[in-house]
Amino acid sequence: MRRRLIQSTLAVVLVVIAVFGVSLVLVETRTITESARERVESEAVRLASIVDSRLLVDEKVTAGVLRDQVTEDRYAVVHLPGRAPIEIGDKPKGDVISASAPGEEGETVTVQEPHSSVTREVGRTLLIIGLVALLAVIAAVLLAVRQANRLASPLTDLAETAERLGSGDPRPRHRRYGVPELDRVADVLDSSAERIGRMLTAERRLAADASHQLRTPLTALSMRLEEITLTDDPETVKEEATIALAQVERLTDVVQRLLTNSRDPQTGSAVTFDLDEVIQQQLAEWRPAYRSVGRAIVTSGKRHLRAVGTPGAVAQVLAALIENSLMHGGGTVALRTRVTGNQAVIEVTDEGPGVPTDLGARIFERAISGHNSTGIGLAVARDLAEADGGRLEMLQASPAVFGLFLSRTPPQKSRDDDRRTVR
Known part of the structure; x- marks a missing residue:
């Protein structure tokens, strides 16, 4: 039973983690990608405004001037009319996230960011989600073990109580487990144990009382029977037999009385x-x-x-x-x-x-x-x-x-x- 409870609880938790975890991973991946794209677009617009401001005052626009304006690990290209493109940073290889922004002076600014940065952020997010899922599984296992013990241990205990009753030990245990259904079973077993105990006590008492009350009369009866066997006088035999019969009747009455008292002392x-x-x-x-x-x-x-x-x-x-x-x-x-x-x-x-x-x-x-x-x-x-x-x-x-x-x-x-x- 413990194994089934643990397995069922763990299965429910794993299904919940799978359903919500996959959904969360998809949502977070899309959110991180969109956020990176928005950052690149924002930087392209910002860099275009800087270029516009310098062109309006006839200041030089060079890679050295704009280098500090570009975030590290990003690559920017400024296309000026009638001039060679100005490149800032190292051009990334492989997949990139790219965004372009036009300027008021006819220039175009393009900013690129390697897709690997998005992949790293997604990986960190997946790691956090995986750790949370692992903690959830561990907590579920601990809770399942606790609940399994809470339910299985009382059942084992009740089974032992029933076995003790069957083996002749009627002592009630008076144990309760905080579970209404199990406490009800425990109440019934304790009540049965008390009834069995009273019955056994009454039976033992009856046996002891009968043994004590019959010992002396039976001894006297045996002595009279011996006297009958030793005499040849018919009158003596008749007298002793009459007395013996009276004693037998009294013994019968004693036994009946003891049985009556054992069932109902007030009868x-x-x-x-x-x-x-x-x-x-x-x-x-x-x-x-x-x-x-x-x-x-x-x-x-x-x-x-x-x-x-x-x-x-x-x-x-x-x-x-x-x-x-x-x-x-x-x-x-x-x-x-x-x-x-x-x-x-x-x-x-x-x-x-x-x-x-x-x-x-x-x-x-x-x-x-x-x-x-x-x-x-x-x-x-x-x-x-x-x-x-x-x-x-x-x-x-x-x-x-x-x-x-x-x-x-x-x-x-x-x-x-x-x-x-x-x-």
Whole structure:
């Protein structure tokens, strides 16, 4: 593309120089020739007037007297009646420019100039025109190179940006080139890069969240399946299988919830449910793990509370808090329920050292952890809580107390739907 731009610009300039240059050369050659002829005629008239003035006062007219009146390199002949011609200067050879002027006393003055003087002046003019044309060509080449770089470099850059997008690097470059059409393409590529970046981030986040949220439930499920394989008691097998099926249903709900949040974090499926059922289910799942490390998990507070949310999501939030206390806390873990205003609150606390001061303000950020864990659990738990219209907060740093706040009022959308149904 650069070569084509340079060649096209240079071709246009050369055509312009050829058209106007030839015309200018013809005009200048004619002008120089006419000017030389006029000078010779003017000198002949002037020399004739000098001869007339001398003849009127009876002064001698000789070559010596008139020599200083004739321009160098010119030849003059004065024809006087009844006298021999008076020659001034050297007679030129070859082509000449000649002019004659009659005098009042009957004399005739002829002045000649060699045509070579005109040729030299035309040559100088051609040289000047040629230098100007050469400068014009050089300027055109420089301008063409600059314009070619200005247009070709952005295209190369945009091609590299598109190639980076195709190779999985969605970083926008935010480069503009001062050309509206190219800047428009750059805007579109940057917008596409940002959208691709958000999509990739969401996919990576979904993979990390799913991995974290499913790790512990799958471990518990595998342990129950192992217990089923090791027992011959039909009642025990039935009981463990029932619990395992319930865990599978919760895992399915967790996966569905994670997929929903990855597409639209504001999309929820909140319903009114009994908090006691979710809490008791979590106690039953986590007691074996706590018992194995010599610790206990208990519950207290207000009973038979009903809250609005997604039971599976609430169970996952509580599981994240309980697992966090198991890994980073100490002593007995307590789940306490209470009511504040129009909200039901589940507090999870333990007897451990609490949250370090440097992590307190960032405890819900992703990749923030004090004990080399993934740093995802609390961040995912907060997202799940907010998706149901609730919130998850750290109420106290030492000992650590986390509170899950859930609304006790059914969603407005549900009420509106009920009204429409009644109508």
